[in-house]
Amino acid sequence: MATIEECRTALEKLSDAMQGAEGDVRAAAALDRSVSCHITDLDVSFAGRLTGGRIEVRDTYPGPPREKAQIRLAMAGDDLVALVDGQIHFAKAWGAGRVRLEATLFDLFRLRKLL
Template sequence: MATTEECRSALDRLSDNLARADGDVRGAAALDRSLSCHIKDLDVTFTGRLGGGAIQVVDTLKGPPRDKAQIRLAMSGDDLVAMVNGELNFAKAWASGRVSLEAGFRDLLRLRTLL
C-alpha cells in the first residue's frame, strides 16, 4: 500500500508532467480551479489548486474532503502512484470505478483531453 508521502510525491510528479505538457493537455491543465484528491485507503485528502498548468498542493487533511472543490478526485494510493508512473490508464480506471472524478460539465469537457 502506498504511503501518504508516496502519494504526495506522485502528485508533485503529476504537476511537473502537466507543466511540461503541450497542446490540448496544456490547455486543459491551464484551468484555475480548486482541487481535492481523496486517497480512500489512507483516508487522507490533498487539497490545493490546478492553475497555471500545474497542481499546487496546499494542505493534507485527515479524512474525506471538508469543502467541495471544483475538481474532486478519489482513488486508492496505489492507483494514484500507478497512474502517475504510467502503469494504469486513467480512462480505464475511471470507467471501471477505481477512480472517481467529479467536476462541472465544462471542466469535464476540458479535462477529457487529459484522459
C-alpha cells in the same frame, strides 16, 4: 499500500508533467480551479489549486475533503501512483470504479485532454 508521501510525490510528478505539456494538454491544464484528491485507503485528502498549469497542494488532512472543490478525485493510493507512473490508464480505472472524478461538465470536457 502507497504511503502519504508516495501519494504526495505522485501528485507532484503529475503536476510537473502537466506544466511541461504542450498543445491541447497544456490548454486543458491552464484551468484555474480548486482541486481535492481523497486517498480512500489512507483516508487522507490533499487539497489545493490547479493553476498556471500546475497542481499546487496546499493542505493535507485526515478524512474526506473538508470543502467541495471544483475538481474532486478519489482513489486508493496505489491507483494514484500507478496512474501517474503510466501503469494503468485513467479511462479503464474510472470505468472499473477504481477512480472517481467529479467536476462540472465544462471542466470534464477540458480535463479529458489530460486523461
